[in-house]
Amino acid sequence: DGGITQSPKYLFRKEGQNVTLSCEQNLNHDAMYWYRQDPGQGLRLIYYSQIVNDFQKGDIAEGYSVSREKKESFPLTVTSAQKNPTAFYLCASSPWDSSYEQYFGPGTRLTVT
Amino acid sequence: DQQVKQNSPSLSVQEGRISILNCDYTNSMFDYFLWYKKYPAEGPTFLISISSIKDKNEDGRFTVFLNKSAKHLSLHIVPSQPGDSAVYFCAASARAGTALIFGKGTTLSVSS
Numbered sequence: 760d761g762g763i764t765q766s767p768k769y770l771f772r773k774e775g776q777n778v779t780l781s782c783e784q785n786l787n788h789d790a791m792y793w794y795r796q797d798p799g800q801g802l803r804l805i806y807y808s809q810i811v812n813d814f815q816k817g818d819i820a821e822g823y824s825v826s827r828e829k830k831e832s833f834p835l836t837v838t839s840a841q842k843n844p845t846a847f848y849l850c851a852s853s854p855w856d857s858s859y860e861q862y863f864g865p866g867t868r869l870t871v872t
Numbered sequence: 873d874q875q876v877k878q879n880s881p882s883l884s885v886q887e888g889r890i891s892i893l894n895c896d897y898t899n900s901m902f903d904y905f906l907w908y909k910k911y912p913a914e915g916p917t918f919l920i921s922i923s924s925i926k927d928k929n930e931d932g933r934f935t936v937f938l939n940k941s942a943k944h945l946s947l948h949i950v951p952s953q954p955g956d957s958a959v960y961f962c963a964a965s966a967r968a969g970t971a972l973i974f975g976k977g978t979t980l981s982v983s984s
Contacts, residue, residue, distance in 0.1 A: 764914075790969045801876070801961060802916070803973030809969050817971055849915055855969035859904040863915030 762786065762799050765850050770869045772844075780835045781852035788862075789855035791833035795819065796847045796866075805848075807834055807853035811857050837869065843869045875899045876964050878975035887984045891949040893964030895975055898943065902964040906972065907936060908946045910959045919960075920947070952982045 764785045772778045772803045784791065790809045795800040804817030822841025827833055832872040833852075847868050851861040877896045885891045895905075903924040908916035920944065922929040922936045929936050935948045949956055959979050963972040 767916075792971075794974075799881075799976065801976045802963075802972070803974070804971040807969075807971065847913070851915075853969065859965050859968045859972075860906065860918050860921060861972055862918065863908075865915050867915065870912065 763849075763850060763852055763862060765864040765867050767867060768865065770867055772857075772869070772871050772872055774820075775839045776838070776871075777836055778844075778871075779836050780837065780848055780850075780867065780869070781866060782833045782835065784831055784833075784850075784852045784864075786852055786862065787828070788852035788860075790853045791815075792834045792851040792853075792861060793825065795848045796849060796853065802849060809846070833845065839870075844869060850851075873898070873909050874975075875902075875964055876973050876975040878962055878978050880978050881976070882979045882981070884981045884983065885952045887954055887982055888951045891947075891952045891956065891980055892980050892983065893947040893949075893960050893962075895945050895947075897945075899964070899966065899973075900943075901954075901966040902973075904965045905936070905938060906965070907934075907946050908961045908963060908964045909956075910961060910977070912959075916961060922927050928935055931949075949980075952980075954984050956980060957982050960983065 792807040793805040806825045809844035905917040906921040910916040961976040
């Protein structure tokens with residue numbers, strides 16, 4: 760059963776702590792992405808990776824970091840430098856060289872207090 | 873400045889009627905457009921897309937129209953069903969494998 764998994768569904772952290780969100784895909788897609796959604800807003804790109812060991816900043820990368828050590832995994836770390844970390848985080852993947860369509864995971868709701 | 877705009881935050885339609893969701897864009901480099909459907913606290917689901925070389929794409933009850941000169945696209949749902957009630961996002965891209973630029977979404981409510 761192919762797809763994208765994100766864990767956990769809900770995550771709570773204290774201000775000042777770093778937190779890592781998991782994203783795994785078994786679709787054999789080359790590209791992976793992280794988006795953030797805030798209430799009443801569209802999705803905004805944080806980081807994306809087209810190939811293992813390479814990634815690019817999106818529009819709102821400040822306060823975030825990523826790694827891409829394996830094709831199927833693209834974890835996102837929300838650091839204490841991110842000023843407004845509370846949001847709904849969505850991971851997506853796509854077959855890079857042939858498709859514009861991106862396929863999304865179920866999301867992680869992060870709440871920082 | 874928003875590159876993809878969905879100017880109607882909400883739309884209410886009766887079951888069986890047509891739903892028309894609109895989207896405008898400003899970037900002439902966009903060459904592919906997509907519509908996603910999203911329920912609260914879930915990931916968006918890809919619905920339908922259109923390349924800039926076409927002006928219409930149809931998939932069952934869903935049709936997307938593209939007017940390049942006006943930089944406008946629309947999603948038609950006919951007939952609308954209560955299960956279509958969700959937030960619909962318009963998205964655009966200038967190159968495969970890079971960012972999708974999303975609008976803020978339109979909440980569609982279909983009443984029976």
